[in-house]
Amino acid sequence: MPSTAGTASATKVLPEPPGLPEPLPEPAVEELRLEAVLGALSDPLRLTIVRKLLLESEQFDHSCGWFGFDRPKSSLTHHFKALREAGVTRQRQYGLERRSHVRVDDLNARFPGLLYLVAAWTPEV
Amino acid sequence: MPSTAGTASATKVLPEPPGLPEPLPEPAVEELRLEAVLGALSDPLRLTIVRKLLLESEQFDHSCGWFGFDRPKSSLTHHFKALREAGVTRQRQYGLERRSHVRVDDLNARFPGLLYLVAAWTPEV
Numbered sequence: 328m329p330s331t332a333g334t335a336s337a338t339k340v341l342p343e344p345p346g347l348p349e350p351l352p353e354p355a356v357e358e359l360r361l362e363a364v365l366g367a368l369s370d371p372l373r374l375t376i377v378r379k380l381l382l383e384s385e386q387f388d389h390s391c392g393w394f395g396f397d398r399p400k401s402s403l404t405h406h407f408k409a410l411r412e413a414g415v416t417r418q419r420q421y422g423l424e425r426r427s428h429v430r431v432d433d434l435n436a437r438f439p440g441l442l443y444l445v446a447a448w449t450p451e452v
Numbered sequence: 453m454p455s456t457a458g459t460a461s462a463t464k465v466l467p468e469p470p471g472l473p474e475p476l477p478e479p480a481v482e483e484l485r486l487e488a489v490l491g492a493l494s495d496p497l498r499l500t501i502v503r504k505l506l507l508e509s510e511q512f513d514h515s516c517g518w519f520g521f522d523r524p525k526s527s528l529t530h531h532f533k534a535l536r537e538a539g540v541t542r543q544r545q546y547g548l549e550r551r552s553h554v555r556v557d558d559l560n561a562r563f564p565g566l567l568y569l570v571a572a573w574t575p576e577v
Contacts, residue, residue, distance in 0.1 A: 370491075
């Protein structure tokens, strides 16, 4: 089994900058439910989002434009909301834009090893 | 992070008896897809099924009657099939009855740590 150190070294956790907007509504860490988290991660697009945030984040959080998906914005909005409501990501509103990052510490605390599986996932060819 | 040893000690893997019927159709271990496995596990009833098989199996595999669910048989059949088709469980036909067990080795090989999370899950109160 891969060690936590392996997960941590693959995952980029960028420091929280000062003066962030409040997070949008989300479950507290103790309210996270495995069935909801797995449901949110049971979709290739949402796995792609979380994996890219884990491995390629260039900033603390990212708007949906950063991902470069060729999809209608309304569909992407739905997926980002599903991830937030399950507790996988935290979203903040910056003016007209929402940006997301992965709740790495909360997920590692409640579901150890799960983010390793997401980081190791590859899309079906 | 919990070790594989911790997972193994909680999980009962009973030896395969001789003369078993052939398994029903299922994905091979190398065909298992994380998104499909997580989707199959994103439901409280299916988590209950897998957790009970992991922790309380009394035989190699179990029919749906063993679980004691107060649900229509057709609904249970659907859930057991979803678990098999995602590759979480293996089902065999014994006469009129189907029995399931968890593909512990295959899941540990492909998604290390995932079954630990299932074994540690508890239903919402």
